[in-house]
Amino acid sequence: MQLDWLLQPLLTQLNTGVLVLDAQYRVVFFNQFIARRADVDLAKVQGNLLEDVFADLPLAWLRRKLDSVLHLQVPAFSSWEQRQYIIKLAHLRPLSSDSQYMAQNCSMLPLTAPDGVSRYICLLIEDATDAYVYQQQLQQSVIQLEHANRTDGLTGVYNRRYWQQQLGYEIQRAGRYQHPLSLLLFDLDKFKDLNDQYGHQGGDFVLVELSRLIGSLLRDTDLFGRYGGEEFGIILPETGMTGALQVANRICDTVARHKMLYNQQTLKATISIGVACYFAQSVDELIQRADTALYCAKRQGRNRAVAYQPELEGYLKKVK
Numbered sequence: 001m002q003l004d005w006l007l008q009p010l011l012t013q014l015n016t017g018v019l020v021l022d023a024q025y026r027v028v029f030f031n032q033f034i035a036r037r038a039d040v041d042l043a044k045v046q047g048n049l050l051e052d053v054f055a056d057l058p059l060a061w062l063r064r065k066l067d068s069v070l071h072l073q074v075p076a077f078s079s080w081e082q083r084q085y086i087i088k089l090a091h092l093r094p095l096s097s098d099s100q101y102m103a104q105n106c107s108m109l110p111l112t113a114p115d116g117v118s119r120y121i122c123l124l125i126e127d128a129t130d131a132y133v134y135q136q137q138l139q140q141s142v143i144q145l146e147h148a149n150r151t152d153g154l155t156g157v158y159n160r161r162y163w164q165q166q167l168g169y170e171i172q173r174a175g176r177y178q179h180p181l182s183l184l185l186f187d188l189d190k191f192k193d194l195n196d197q198y199g200h201q202g203g204d205f206v207l208v209e210l211s212r213l214i215g216s217l218l219r220d221t222d223l224f225g226r227y228g229g230e231e232f233g234i235i236l237p238e239t240g241m242t243g244a245l246q247v248a249n250r251i252c253d254t255v256a257r258h259k260m261l262y263n264q265q266t267l268k269a270t271i272s273i274g275v276a277c278y279f280a281q282s283v284d285e286l287i288q289r290a291d292t293a294l295y296c297a298k299r300q301g302r303n304r305a306v307a308y309q310p311e312l313e314g315y316l317k318k319v320k
């Protein structure tokens, strides 16, 4: 049975790109799938070098691949995960993909003409844009989940679990390399009164506004987290007591001077800060020391930063 008549309609309708090159990598043939998406006319470019027909090919890489197919006479494959595309072909999902071009799986097959001598290579190009788009969406979701997993939903600073985990890592690092490390624990003053006066939403507004303000006063390497309701912690890597007190006083002063507009009313708030330095303690001990200093700051009249010293423990016993 003669089947030659099948070839042309099959190649025209095939939902796969077919591109045939000779041994000098000149274009012998490509089907409609490629012609339409690359906007090239086979009759006009037949016999031209591959790189003169299709712009911006990854030429060095592609030649290495084609050379091995031609000389070893074994097929090669390139997936979209390895190289998103080889030939710039327009795809049919321009809106749902961040890429203008079709993601491609490409098989490269060695061919020998009936004369038994002339060698060719056939490239079969499959549209893998769907897989590419799904993978992009999945990666995006993973990034969003990771962000949500370490962030406090209200204020956008780190949540307690993640922040405390980071404190553990920073303590290990400071211990191993004998580097300074300080911790600030702060708490809004008389926040209950603020909540009572402006409602819970007013209180939330202040928490958000002050988190943003304080975050803007920190270095990128500092780690700012929400420890509990209106209590926050800041880890200051590479910072000893003098530097930590400077940061704490700057935060205290900036907050006290900051005016916030809420429901046409001007709000002000103050904070108290406890400062502790790392000296080979555990996470819990370091937090405990900063908490003791914070408690003293409250007892001494609020709106201030107090540095932890062992004498504070005696002071606490007296006032209790």
Ligand SMILES: Nc1nc2c(ncn2[C@@H]2O[C@H](COP(=O)(O)OP(=O)(O)OP(=O)(O)O)[C@@H](O)[C@H]2O)c(=O)[nH]1
Residues within 6 Å of the ligand: 187, 188, 189, 190, 191, 192, 193, 195, 199, 200, 201, 202, 203, 204, 207, 228, 229, 230, 298, 302
């Ligand atoms: N709006 C709001 N309020 C909160 C949140 N978390 C805790 N609070 C409130 O913060 C207040 C904390 O009150 P207290 O622990 O008595 O302390 P304070 O009024 O700030 O007084 P001092 O700490 O002694 O200066 C409580 O009224 C809590 O309900 C929150 O996420 N949003």
